Amino acid sequence: xxxxxxxxxQEIFSNAETRLKQLEHHPNRTAWLRVLQSLQRMGSLNLxxxxxxxxxxxxEDLEQGFAAFQNYVHQRKVTVFGSARVGxxxxxxxxxxxxxxxISQRGFxxxxxGGGGIMEAGNRGAGLENSFxxxxxxxxxxxxxxxxxxxxRVINFKYFFSRKLFFVKETDALVxxxxxxxxxxxxxECLTLMQTGKTKLMPLVLxxxxxxxYWKEWDEYVREHLLSRGLIxxxxxxLYTLTDDVGDACQQILDFYRIFHSNRYVRxxxxxxxxxxxxxxxxxxxxxxxxxxxxxxxxxQTEALPEEAExxxxxxxxxxxxxxxxxxxxxxxxxxxxxxxxxxxxDRLQMRPDQK
Numbered sequence: 001x002x003x004x005x006x007x008x009x010q011e012i013f014s015n016a017e018t019r020l021k022q023l024e025h026h027p028n029r030t031a032w033l034r035v036l037q038s039l040q041r042m043g044s045l046n047l048x049x050x051x052x053x054x055x056x057x058x059x060e061d062l063e064q065g066f067a068a069f070q071n072y073v074h075q076r077k078v079t080v081f082g083s084a085r086v087g088x089x090x091x092x093x094x095x096x097x098x099x100x101x102x103i104s105q106r107g108f109x110x111x112x113x114g115g116g117g118i119m120e121a122g123n124r125g126a127g128l129e130n131s132f133x134x135x136x137x138x139x140x141x142x143x144x145x146x147x148x149x150x151x152x153r154v155i156n157f158k159y160f161f162s163r164k165l166f167f168v169k170e171t172d173a174l175v176x177x178x179x180x181x182x183x184x185x186x187x188x189e190c191l192t193l194m195q196t197g198k199t200k201l202m203p204l205v206l207x208x209x210x211x212x213x214y215w216k217e218w219d220e221y222v223r224e225h226l227l228s229r230g231l232i233x234x235x236x237x238x239l240y241t242l243t244d245d246v247g248d249a250c251q252q253i254l255d256f257y258r259i260f261h262s263n264r265y266v267r268x269x270x271x272x273x274x275x276x277x278x279x280x281x282x283x284x285x286x287x288x289x290x291x292x293x294x295x296x297x298x299x300x301q302t303e304a305l306p307e308e309a310e311x312x313x314x315x316x317x318x319x320x321x322x323x324x325x326x327x328x329x330x331x332x333x334x335x336x337x338x339x340x341x342x343x344x345x346x347d348r349l350q351m352r353p354d355q356k
Contacts (some may be wrong), residue, residue, distance in 0.1 A: 009043030061162035068132065068169050070153045074312070076110040077132075077168045078253065081186045082118025082177030084142070091119045091209035095246055096177050097205060100125025102250040103175075111171060113142075113163075114154055118177045120145035128153060134163050168193060173253045174204040178214040187218075194239045195232075197328050201263045201272075201335055203256040208244040215242045235329030238336075258339040261316055266307045270323035274338070277301065277317040282341035286319075289337065293330045296323040 016201060017036050023029050042055065086092045100110045100122040110126035112119035114133025133148040135156045144154045151261040155161035164186070168174075174190050176183060187206070193199040206215040219242055226232045230299050243249050261273040278301060279287075286299050299321045305313045319338075323331065 006044050006046065007146070010040065013037075013040035017084060056101075057158040058162060061157050062160055062165075062313075064155050064157070065134075065162065065166040069166070072109065075109055076107055076257075077111055077170055078173045078175055079102050079111045079171040080118065080122035080177070081113070081124075081167075081174050081179065081183050083179035084113070084115045084117040084119060085120075086117045086178075088121075091212075092118065092178050095207060095209055095244075095261070096121035098246045099175065099249055101127075102246055103173075103253065104130040104255060104258070106250060108172070108253070111167060113182075114148060115142045116145050118179065121149060123147040134166055136160060136163055145310050164189065168199050172202050173256070175249060175253075176204070176206050176215075178212070179210065190241055191236075194332070195236055195328055197325055199234035201332065203253050204240045205249050205252050206240055206242045207246070207249045209244070210244050213246055216320045233329060235327060237331065238333040245340065251308060255339055256335065259342045260338055261313070262334045264308045266305050268322060268348040269305075269320050270325075271305060271308060272319040272321075272335070272338070273313060273316045274319065275291045275316065276342050278319075278338070278341055283319075285341060286334065286337065290330065290334045293324055293327040295324045 011038055017033065017040070020029060020032055020036065026032075047055070073279070078100075080096060082092065082096060088094075096118045102125075102327055104110055104126040109130045109132065110122050111132045111134060112122040113122075114135035119133065122147055128147060130230060131148055131153055133144055135144050135154055136142055136159055136282055137156055148154050155166070157166075167186075169189065176187050190204055194204065206218070208215045222232070223237070227234065227237070241252055243252070256350045257275070259275050259278075261275050263273070264271045283299065290299070299319055302318045302320050304316070304318060305320070351355070
């Protein structure tokens with residue numbers, strides 16, 4: 001039985017691979033060949049029923065996520081994390097609702113976990129038209145909150161890991177309110193991805209209730225028990241910021257994209273796209289202050305490179321450098337420095353680029 005299934009799968013994949021190789025000029029041809037070849041190899045492994053179910057559910061999660069966001073590729077978004085256990089009368093809920101309203105009024109959509117508490121507050125503040133809920137299937141069913149429950153803005157994921165992928169992939173900022181194990185997991189996983197260069201450059205803001213100490217005491221723990229023991233580097237503290245003011249949280253996100261637009265790697269080069277060209281003096285300042293994060297050469301200002309000159313962003317100036325791919329906290333610090341080196345304020349929020 002297993003041999004016949006394997007043979008059937010091999011035949012299907014072989015025929016599909018042959019057809020795909022004929023599409024010489026399709027931009028995603030190579031990637032789809034890799035998908036087919038991986039499935040073909042797994043088809044020969046005689047997977048257990050459990051492993052086959054994991055594969056199927058993972059692909060279904062990815063399919064749902066890709067389909068849901070396909071028409072919102074260029075829309076700026078913010079992911080909001082926080083406790084499902086806080087009620088509408090709590091100050092944390094009100095802060096999250098106010099933040100979501102504030103940031104949605106500035107052109108961002110809001111992504112939440114789709115449940116109650118902070119998640120509901122985020123969707124409520126942004127409104128259905130500016131919301132998505134990335135729900136998770138749990139043994140104790142997490143129901144979608146009433147803001148999004150009866151809409152096509154709910155995506156139900158089987159696995160946490162695929163859900164987290166879309167939280168990070170689709171967003172341009174990460175905002176965390178107080179929460180329990182899940183929120184702490186999300187905070188540290190996002191910081192790990194940022195610290196290791198596994199996500200694009202974006203702000204991570206920890207927001208407390210007015211006068212609250214949740215994130216202040218968290219920050220003290222990080223400094224006293226991680227930094228002091230050499231378990232993280234001093235520059236890692238630049239990966240996040242703290243505030244108890246909703247307006248400040250919104251402004252931090254807007255300021256992050258004031259001059260900086262987006263980043264991309266092209267071969268061994270890091271490319272930073274900018275909303276405005278820097279002066280020669282500003283470029284000299286960057287080279288003086290951030291020479292330590294370069295493997296070689298200088299930070300140069302250029303036009304778009306051929307490999308990343310998508311039509312909608314080809315006009316933007318670039319900073320190109322041989323980043324050492326180690327000092328990511330310093331890289332986040334450099335982005336914030338870039339945003340202080342030009343007097344202009346962009347007249348509108350720039351769209352997101354396609355992610356290649």
